[in-house]
Amino acid sequence: MRLLTYFSDLPCDEGPWFPVRRMETCEKCKACITACPTDAIESNQHIVNTSKCLTFLNEFAGEFPDWVNKDAHNSIIGCMKCQDCCPKNAHNKNNILKGVTFTEKETLELLIHEIDEPYTGSLKNKIKATGISSDMSKMLLRNLRVLLQNIS
Ligand code: SF4
Ligand code: SF4
Numbered sequence: 637m638r639l640l641t642y643f644s645d646l647p648c649d650e651g652p653w654f655p656v657r658r659m660e661t662c663e664k665c666k667a668c669i670t671a672c673p674t675d676a677i678e679s680n681q682h683i684v685n686t687s688k689c690l691t692f693l694n695e696f697a698g699e700f701p702d703w704v705n706k707d708a709h710n711s712i713i714g715c716m717k718c719q720d721c722c723p724k725n726a727h728n729k730n731n732i733l734k735g736v737t738f739t740e741k742e743t744l745e746l747l748i749h750e751i752d753e754p755y756t757g758s759l760k761n762k763i764k765a766t767g768i769s770s771d772m773s774k775m776l777l778r779n780l781r782v783l784l785q786n787i788s
Pocket of ligand 1: 659661662663665666667668669682718721722723724
């Protein structure tokens with residue numbers, strides 16, 4: 637899922653706006669707070685502090701901040717720790733579409749790729765098939781390196 641923002645001058649006075657609120661299930665559950673590797677979820681409000689969320693950091697150019705624990709990294713793009721553990725998502729556990737997979741050779745190619753060079757061949761096609769934008773694809777190398785350090 638990707639959140640996108642669109643702007644329009646179309647009148648929408650009748651828009652169905654609701655105040656921000658938690659689900660009732662959240663009152664007795666803190667699974668996502670416990671699972672979050674960067675303490676990005678406010679314990680009193682269960683609202684994500686986006687500046688601390690790995691999903692944001694993974695898509696933001698530059699070095700990761702020092703306060704991000706090395707063990708926190710778990711995905712090349714995004715992070716699913718809070719959604720994986722949520723009881724409200726349990727029924728979707730087996731409802732996951734298989735995405736693009738990279739061979740070992742392609743993974744090695746990613747690791748030695750020059751950041752400003754365009755991707756070519758099968759790697760280019762596979763990255764395109766993931767839906768990752770060309771801007772974000774520059775972050776792949778950094779994220780992959782950090783992730784591999786973490787699991788090696
Ligand atoms: S894991 Fe799900 S149900 Fe539990 S507190 Fe977080 S959002 Fe609410
Ligand atoms: S996506 Fe990851 S880092 Fe962001 S709030 Fe959820 S568990 Fe925390």
